[in-house]
Amino acid sequence: MAHSPRPGAPVTIAQVGMHAGVSRQTVSSVLNAPHQVDAETRQRVLASIEALRYRPDRAARNAVTRPTGLVGYAMPAAMAPTAFMDQFLRALTGALEASGRRLMLFTAPDGTDGPAVYEELLAQRAVDAFVLTDTSDNDPRHLWLAERDVRFVSFGRTWPTHGSQPGLWVDVDGAAACARLVAGLYQLGHRRIGFVTWDRTTGAMLDRIAGWRTGCGRHGLSTGDDLVVRVAENSIEAGTAAARALLDSADPPTAIMAVSDTLAVGVLGELRRRGLAFGSDVAVTGFDDSEAASVVEGGLTTVRQPVEQIAGTLVELLDTSDYHRGVLLAGEVVNRGSAPLGGAPGPARGR
């Protein structure tokens, strides 16, 4: 095709114009003042930018664009509101301020409709960079932003199950934390450890269940299908139903790990109904260190995410010259009554 750039050479704005059949100036307008360009032309130019993989030169752009000092953050839509996210935003606001930036909130739809909102914000020069969270399988944002040379950092990995995605990220090592929980339960004598998780495949879920598997493998414990229950939603009721299935199975576990505190609270409810003493009869662990974990009777052993460290590392990454780098932080096991880890070793149970 006549318009294709030479392989290896950077694509120029003039080549994009030729490809789209418009002037260089029109391409520039699409990039810098898209509201001045009619929708059809704009679409055509954007398609050419995509097709040729045109990347505006960062230095040239910075020279003409005064930084806003603002970092954009899309409020998560798919996740239920949590105290953790309030805490995370406080920490992120503080860490950004310490670096001379401020946080601007916006809303964006999930999935492939999301990037249009990011595009509009960039066109309006509303922000210099983005912090992403609530990352999902096939999250379209990472590639979209990287292709446009937009600075971003992500709280949450760009999950390799769906091909590796570009970008800088910080995450908590759920696998390592869950393997530590297994080790603690093993020490207490537990030899059959169940796992309650979501049936929706998310990166966090795969990470945590992998840690359970690794931990069990290290101690020669079963990770058979009869020890895993998948539930449709992250609710207390779903956790209760999962506990029922595990406890009524032919060879019930003596410890139950859940992928979230909410599910774990449901598990505790079922133990209570059966008159089982949790912590001693059946040990239970969650993940998140939510408010629920501290208010349930006896307390729920769980994993806390180091929120200040997460926010601080995200801002550090914004300032690096790297474009692809991930930082895995350790989660902290919070020991409470539902699984008093680190206590005296117990006799083997549930083999």
Added chain:
Amino acid sequence: MAHSPRPGAPVTIAQVGMHAGVSRQTVSSVLNAPHQVDAETRQRVLASIEALRYRPDRAARNAVTRPTGLVGYAMPAAMAPTAFMDQFLRALTGALEASGRRLMLFTAPDGTDGPAVYEELLAQRAVDAFVLTDTSDNDPRHLWLAERDVRFVSFGRTWPTHGSQPGLWVDVDGAAACARLVAGLYQLGHRRIGFVTWDRTTGAMLDRIAGWRTGCGRHGLSTGDDLVVRVAENSIEAGTAAARALLDSADPPTAIMAVSDTLAVGVLGELRRRGLAFGSDVAVTGFDDSEAASVVEGGLTTVRQPVEQIAGTLVELLDTSDYHRGVLLAGEVVNRGSAPLGGAPGPARGR
């Protein structure tokens, strides 16, 4: 004093300059580009602005200042992180976007050190307006902003106990909600209703205890000092200690209302330890509809704040031409096992 303006006449920028002993241009610089003015001169001019109560003309300022479309919001520092605040920020972000604005987060110290941060943001032209929350007794921000003719709305009243403050606010009618809880408890047969609250005097606390008092008064119930326990902190342990004091008193209540869910969860813990069935032996209510309220065994009857309506009303107020107006929204009583309100009327107890 020679520099004092004529009573009633609007103060001019020239008068401020005379008062401070600087040129009109210097006053203008302090207002519009304060970083260009040395700190000492800036302080002197600001003192004169305060002394003369100079108010820049809004229309004139708007004519020369392009709006940023950004509304500033200080992340609350004094309150513990909650899922409610996450939910509130999501709702506020959405409501502001619908009005063509976006939310910018910042941090500011409590009390009299706070306005310096607001001043800096205004000097940098970083925002057009503010949403305040976490309002406190003697909150210095309302008067400070009003004097500077800065647009702001407040989630949380500007409490009249310390003199009426200027501004637009939205709040939830805690008094009415607590009076409704008393009425519901009365209908269930309760004739002695205790109240657990903070010993720190906050507007929200005074509002809620006033509702308890009004409700008890309506039904001829005691509001004696022996029915009120004040605790130093908003913790589960403090709630437990308060319940112990009430239940060990000479004439214990049969129902206990708490100013927060956290304290109420502590009350429930003490009932459990004593083998008292809550909901039937002793009824308990909280306030907030936090995650804890739904995860405690049996569930906690509480009051939910209408978060979408709060956010929507705040944004509506930003667009009014009013300068002083308050909107009180009704809290929703959420009925759970700890006080099954609306059930069959019970026999009188605790008289």
